[in-house]
Each structure stands twice: as structure tokens, then as C-alpha cells.
Amino acid sequence: MSLLEAQREQTRARYPDAQGYVERDGVRVFYEVYGHGEPTVFLLPTWSIIHSRHWKMQIPYLARHFRVLTFDGRGNGKADRPSGIAAFTEHEFAEDSLAVMDATETESAVVVGLSCGTLWGTLLAADHPERVAGAVFIGPAVPLAPGHPERNVHSFQERLDTDEGWAKYNRYYWLEHYEEFLEYFFSQMFTEPHSTKQIEDCVSWGLEIAPETLIESSEALELCGLESFRDTCERVRCPVLVLHGDEDAIRPHAQGSALAEATGGTLVTLEGSGHGPHARDPVKVNLLIREFIENVERRTQ
Amino acid sequence: MDRRLARREGGATASAEVLTTREQTRARYPDDEGYVERDGVRVFYEVYGDREPTVFLLPTWSIIHSRHWKMQIPYLARHFRVLTFDGRGNGRSDRPEGVAGYGEEQHAADALAVMDETDTERAVIVSLSLGAQRSLLLAASWPERVKAVAFISPSVSLGEPLPSRIVHSFEDVLDTDDGWAKYNRHYWVRDYRAFLEFFFSQFFNEPHSTKQIEDCVGWGLETTPETLVNTRLAIVMEEEETRALCEGLRCPVLVIQGTADAITGRSRGIELASATGGRLVLLEGSGHGPHVRDPVKVNLLLREFVESVT
Numbered sequence: 117m118s119l120l121e122a123q124r125e126q127t128r129a130r131y132p133d134a135q136g137y138v139e140r141d142g143v144r145v146f147y148e149v150y151g152h153g154e155p156t157v158f159l160l161p162t163w164s165i166i167h168s169r170h171w172k173m174q175i176p177y178l179a180r181h182f183r184v185l186t187f188d189g190r191g192n193g194k195a196d197r198p199s200g201i202a203a204f205t206e207h208e209f210a211e212d213s214l215a216v217m218d219a220t221e222t223e224s225a226v227v228v229g230l231s232c233g234t235l236w237g238t239l240l241a242a243d244h245p246e247r248v249a250g251a252v253f254i255g256p257a258v259p260l261a262p263g264h265p266e267r268n269v270h271s272f273q274e275r276l277d278t279d280e281g282w283a284k285y286n287r288y289y290w291l292e293h294y295e296e297f298l299e300y301f302f303s304q305m306f307t308e309p310h311s312t313k314q315i316e317d318c319v320s321w322g323l324e325i326a327p328e329t330l331i332e333s334s335e336a337l338e339l340c341g342l343e344s345f346r347d348t349c350e351r352v353r354c355p356v357l358v359l360h361g362d363e364d365a366i367r368p369h370a371q372g373s374a375l376a377e378a379t380g381g382t383l384v385t386l387e388g389s390g391h392g393p394h395a396r397d398p399v400k401v402n403l404l405i406r407e408f409i410e411n412v413e414r415r416t417q
Numbered sequence: 418m419d420r421r422l423a424r425r426e427g428g429a430t431a432s433a434e435v436l437t438t439r440e441q442t443r444a445r446y447p448d449d450e451g452y453v454e455r456d457g458v459r460v461f462y463e464v465y466g467d468r469e470p471t472v473f474l475l476p477t478w479s480i481i482h483s484r485h486w487k488m489q490i491p492y493l494a495r496h497f498r499v500l501t502f503d504g505r506g507n508g509r510s511d512r513p514e515g516v517a518g519y520g521e522e523q524h525a526a527d528a529l530a531v532m533d534e535t536d537t538e539r540a541v542i543v544s545l546s547l548g549a550q551r552s553l554l555l556a557a558s559w560p561e562r563v564k565a566v567a568f569i570s571p572s573v574s575l576g577e578p579l580p581s582r583i584v585h586s587f588e589d590v591l592d593t594d595d596g597w598a599k600y601n602r603h604y605w606v607r608d609y610r611a612f613l614e615f616f617f618s619q620f621f622n623e624p625h626s627t628k629q630i631e632d633c634v635g636w637g638l639e640t641t642p643e644t645l646v647n648t649r650l651a652i653v654m655e656e657e658e659t660r661a662l663c664e665g666l667r668c669p670v671l672v673i674q675g676t677a678d679a680i681t682g683r684s685r686g687i688e689l690a691s692a693t694g695g696r697l698v699l700l701e702g703s704g705h706g707p708h709v710r711d712p713v714k715v716n717l718l719l720r721e722f723v724e725s726v727t
Contacts, residue, residue: 313625 125169130176137194138187138219140212143203146194147187147216151179155249155413157405158225160213160240161189163232163257164204164333165301166321168193170230173398174405181406185225187216191333192325199329204336209236210243217247226250226409231257231367231391234375235340242351250355250412252405253375255391257367259342260349260374264365272334290327298322304365307390314395349378355415356381357408359401361389440484445491452509453502453534455526458518461509462502462531466494470564470727472719473540475528475555476504478547478572479519479648480616481636483508485545488712489719496720500540502531506648507640519651525554532562541565541723546572546681546705549689550654553662565669565726567719568689570705574656575663575692576684587649602649605642613637619679622704629709663692670695671722673715675703696722 132148148168157178159171167188178184188195189209198204213236217225226249229237234256241248262268270276270283279289284300302318303311325333356379360372369385376383384404386393394401447463463483472493474486482503493499503510504524513519528551532540541564544552549571556563585591585598594604599615617633618626637645670693674686683699690697698718700707708715 310625310628310631312627316625 128172128176130179134220136219138212138215140215143190143198143208143212144196145187145190145212145216147185147220149220150175150184150186151182153179153182155409156183156185156222156225157409158213158217158222158227159184159186160227160229160233160237161187161192161209162230163337164189164191164325165298165330166192166318167195167324169321170318170392170395173395174228174402177398177402178405182409183222185216185220185222187212191329192321197325197329199332201332201336201339204333206232206235206239206337206340209233210239213240214244214247223247224249226252226412228252228254228405229256230254230394232337234258235337235345238345238348238352238379241354242348245351245353248354249416250357250408251352251379251381252357252359252408253372253381254359254394254401255361255364255367256358256372256375257337258371258375259340259345260378261368261370263371264368287331290331294327295319295323297327305391306396307363307365308388308396311390311396314392317395318392346378349375352379355408355412357404358383359386359393359404360384361386361391361393363388364391366391443487443491445494449535451534453527453530455530458505458511458513458523458527460502460505460511460527460531462500462535464535465490465499466496467498468496469498470723471498471500471537471540472723473528473532473537473542474499474501475542475544475548475552476502476524477545478652479504479506479640480613480645481507481633482510482639484636485633485706485709488709489543489716492712492716493719493723497541497723498537500531500535500537502527506644507636512640512644514647516647516650519648521550521554521651521654524551525558528555529559529562538562539564541567541726543567543569543719544571545569545708547652549573550652550659553654553659553666556668557662557665560667563668565671565722566666566693566695567671567673567722568686568695569673569708569715570675570678570681571672571686571689572681573685573689574654574659576686576688577682578685579679579682602642602646605645609642609645610634610638612642616680620705621710622677622679623702623710626704626710629706633706660692663689666693669722669726671718672697673700673707673718674698675700675705675707677702678705680705 132150134149137144137146168186171186175184224247227237234253237251241251267282275288276283276286284297290297298319302315306314358372358376358381360369362369362385373383447465449464452459452461483501486501490499506512539562542552549568552566556566581597590603591598591601599612605612613634617630621629672686672690672695676683676699
């Protein structure tokens with residue numbers, strides 16, 4: 117909170133109509149509700165390196181057509197920072213998501229997840245099919261296909277004798293050069309030209325979580341194994357749309373296409389896009405999300 | 418580009434420079450376009466929309482061409498008829514030889530010829546930077562054709578120049594090319610792109626302007642340093658003449674000026690508003706191209722102004 121207060125939040129195109137906290141096992145997360153239309157679009161948290169403001173290009177548009185629900189995932193934004201790896205598993209995020217739906221009387225929603233948000237988005241859809249009418253996954257970070265080889269060279273846990281490139285994805289580097297890590301990471305997230313604003317935004321959101329907490333959240337996500345994730349995908353019954361940039365430098369396009377296949381979903385390949393097409397190409401992504409939601413609605417009516 | 422190429426293959430001759438750059442897709446394409454020739458020099462115009470009145474987006478310094486209005490055209494054309502053209506020296510317009518072809522009176526006469534050719538009896542004219550001088554000439558010489566004038570970041574001989582811009586000679590060979598020393602004819606010929614990159618980094622000094630800078634550098638490369646030197650040498654409108662033109666203006670005037678303008682400074686805009694008795698809108702923190710960097714704000718100001726005079 118003190119960090120949040122220290123940073124002046126940017127003005128918004130649209131402010132929430134309702135907001136509040138939900139507490140689960142002593143951990144509070146902060147949610148926001150925009151608009152009143154049907155159905156509800158639930159913009160899920162991603163990895164706690166950023167918080168719900170990364171949806172800022174979606175919220176004002178989608179809220180003109182639907183009710184929009186979002187929340188800051190544990191570890192960042194106005195949510196609590198619990199300690200311990202166990203506090204950051206995909207199960208905790210899925211349970212938080214369900215608690216936010218309950219607190220806001222959201223019977224069912226179309227969920228939208230970015231990157232790691234796919235882990236809890238799929239889990240929510242698999243475990244609570246009656247609550248999830250459809251799911252959109254953007255740049256999914258899933259274990260269904262190998263990661264980029266250059267991200268597999270260096271150890272996260274051991275102290276390295278280099279900090280070149282992805283060697284920055286290392287706990288010691290985070291603890292000692294956190295801001296430089298963030299700058300590098302988001303330069304890889306937004307590989308499109310003219311992304312300085314998006315990078316600057318994300319770096320500043322990244323500074324709202326301490327590197328110690330980010331390490332725990334990162335280690336927790338590593339625990340999600342291929343077998344359990346495959347099982348989750350098989351249990352997803354709702355319509356699925358996967359959007360993946362073919363220039364994604366964080367997570368390979370193959371992970372998105374494998375997810376679409378595993379869930380029986382539709383894959384839309386965004387040509388030239390990196391890992392944050394919703395921020396870098398919001399019109400295209402917003403139209404795809406809206407079209408998907410309207411198709412889901414038509415099917416259920 | 419495809420449209421332009423198609424048109425070219427259809428028989429019209431486009432300048433060779435057009436083919437050197439690939440035009441980006443547009444949010445809106447012109448409903449009409451064509452060339453006007455005056456004394457053997459052709460300029461290329463475009464018309465968008467058909468609602469009265471006409472908003473006439475004038476050329477600025479020929480370092481860029483009419484695409485710099487790309488954030489205005491689609492919005493304004495939903496409310497008004499929009500007319501624009503590439504100033505001689507860039508875009509699809511000709512590049513006359515020598516300095517004389519680039520005098521302000523030539524640009525003003527081109528503007529009038531474009532109005533005549535497009536049956537534009539009267540218009541609200543909007544100019545950027547150096548376009549202010551031809552705006553003043555047009556409005557003073559043909560007051561019955563100009564309903565009102567909006568100036569964005571006017572470059573006129575009023576107020577004070579920026580101190581950083583009067584250090585170095587344009588004509589002499591310098592022993593430095595640091596900063597504004599790049600605004601030098603010898604440097605332009607030596608490393609034109611580096612000059613453009615520097616100039617537009619000053620033009621767009623707001624954070625996150627990489628796209629705007631890249632666009633303008635690309636447009637700058639559609640003309641040559643030799644042509645640009647000629648346009649620069651032709652820029653002569655002294656304070657006395659400027660003041661006389663301002664005093665003669667009878668139509669409504671709006672001046673939009675950024676407070677952080679690193680090309681002409683804020684004082685010229687403030688002084689022009691004062692000399693014309695026009696309305697001054699200062700944009701806090703804006704550089705020299707607020708219509709590109711803050712288009713929503715500028716478009717709303719322009720629309721409100723146009724509606725207020727009609």
C-alpha cells in the first residue's frame with residue numbers, strides 16, 4: 117500500500133463502478149467492477165509481476181458492452197503479499213478468482229487470462245464449469261510445449277557469472293538488480309517497435325511487488341507440471357479462444373497452439389505480435405474478445 | 418502505396434520519390450485528389466468528406482508533407498469537409514529548383530490555387546509551425562476566402578527565439594555538430610538522416626514519441642537536403658511584415674501552443690495570439706507537434722473553434 121501511495125496512479129479512461137476486498141485465509145485481494153451489461157467478462161490476474169492495470173486498454177471498451185470484473189492477484193497492486201511459495205500456486209489464484217466472483221455476485225462469466233493467468237483460468241473452468249461460460253487466453257504460458265531455448269540456458273536458483281540476456285532471469289539478479297531485470301523482461305514482453313510506454317508502465321507496476329515476493333510467486337508457478345495441466349485442459353468444457361503472437365519472445369506460439377488443441381479451442385495467430393498484444397494492439401484484441409463473447413452468448417441462449 | 422501505385426499505373430505521373438517509401442495504411446482515404454499547376458510547378462491535394470464548412474490544413478515547412486495531419490483528417494472529416502495538400506518540395510508535389518520557388522507568397526498562391534481547383538469558396542485554415550506565415554499571407558491577401566485561422570505552434574518573427582537556436586550559423590561551415598549545430602546546410606548535406614533524427618527528437622520531446630519521430634524522419638527523407646536548403650533560405654518574413662499582417666486580420670483566430678515547445682519556444686505563439694487578438698490555448702507540457710502527440714485534445718479544440726465561427 118505504501119508503494120502504491122508513493123506512486124501516483126495515472127488517470128483512467130474509466131473508473132470502476134464498484135470495488136472492494138475479498139479475504140481468503142487471511143489474504144486479501146482487491147477487485148473492481150465496471151459497467152452493468154451481460155454477461156460478465158472476468159479479466160483474471162496474470163503473474164504477480166504486474167497487477168490489474170495491465171487490462172487498462174480492455175476495460176473501457178469492454179465495459180461499454182458487458183459487465184467487467186477484474187482484480188489484483190495476490191502479490192501486487194492493492195492485494196496482500198503473503199509469504200511462502202504455497203501461497204502462489206495456481207490453485208490459490210483460482211480460489212481467489214472464485215471468491216471474487218462470489219463477493220460480486222457473479223454467477224457466471226467469460227474469463228480472460230494473460231500468460232500465466234491461463235493456469236488458473238483453465239483450473240477455474242475445469243473445476244467450476246457452471247461458473248465459466250467461455251475462456252480467452254492471450255499468450256498462454258503453459259507446459260504443453262517447450263519454452264524458448266534461450267530461456268533454458270541459465271539456472272534461476274544458482275548465482276551466475278553472467279547477466280547477459282535471459283541470465284537476468286535469476287533470483288540473485290532480481291534481488292540485486294530488480295529494476296534492470298524488469299526493464300529487460302518487459303523489453304522482451306513488448307518486442308514491437310514503439311513500445312516504450314507499455315514497457316514503462318509495466319516496469320512501474322513491477323516495482324510494486326518486492327523481488328523476494330516475485331521469487332516465491334515464480335517458484336510456485338514452476339510447480340505446475342505437464343501431467344496435471346493436461347488433466348485440467350481435458351476437463352475444460354466451455355468454448356475457448358487462444359490468441360498468440362507469432363513473435364512472442366516470452367512464451368512460444370507453440371504453447372498457444374497446443375493449448376487450443378488440448379481444449380478444443382480456436383487459435384488466432386497475431387502476426388508480428390509479442391507477449392502483450394492486448395496492450396500493444398488493443399483494438400484488434402478487444403474486437404476478438406467481444407466477438408467471442410457474443411458468440412458464446414448466442415450459443416447459450 | 419497500393420492506391421498510389423495503381424493510380425500511377427493508370428496514367429498519372431507521380432514524382433519518383435513516392436516510390437521510394439511505402440505508404441502506411443490510412444484510417445481514411447481521400448474522396449478526391451489531384452494536382453494543381455502554377456507556373457509549371459504542380460502541387461498535390463486531397464479532399465475528404467463533404468460537410469460545410471471546409472477545414473483547410475495547410476502545408477508546413479517542406480521537411481514533411483501533408484501526412485503529418487493524419488491524426489486530424491479522419492476525425493475532422495466526420496464533421497467537416499477537409500482539404501489538404503503537399504507543399505512544394507515534399508510529398509507528391511514538385512521540387513522546383515532554386516530558392517525563389519519556395520517563398521511564402523508561392524506557398525500562399527498554391528493554397529489559393531488549391532482552393533480554386535476544389536471549388537472551395539471559403540475555408541477555416543489550420544496551419545502548423547512555418548505554415549503560420551503562409552496562413553497570414555492568405556488571410557490578409559484574400560480575406561473573403563478565409564473564414565477563420567487556427568495556428569498550431571506558429572513559427573513567426575514575433576516573440577523571442579529559443580536561445581539554443583541562435584548560437585550557430587546555418588550558412589557557415591561549423592567545427593561542431595553537437596545539438597542545434599546540426600541545423601546547418603553543410604551538415605544537412607553531410608548527414609541528412611542524422612539531422613532529421615535530431616530535429617524530430619526536438620520536435621517531439623514528450624516521452625514515448627518514437628513512432629511520431631520515425632514517421633517524420635521517413636517523410637523528411639522524401640525530399641533532399643539540397644531542396645530543404647532552398648526552402649530554408651526562402652524563409653523570410655520579418656517582424657514588421659508579420660505584425661502588419663496580424664493587424665490586418667479581421668477573422669477569428671485560435672493559437673494552440675505547447676509550453677515545452679523546443680523548436681520555436683512558447684513565446685512566438687503567445688505573441689501571435691496577442692498581435693492578432695486571437696484566443697490562446699496553452700498546452701501544458703506539449704512540444705512542437707501537439708496535433709500528433711495529443712490529437713484528441715487538439716482535434717476537439719479545432720472542432721470547437723470551427724463550430725464557433727460557423
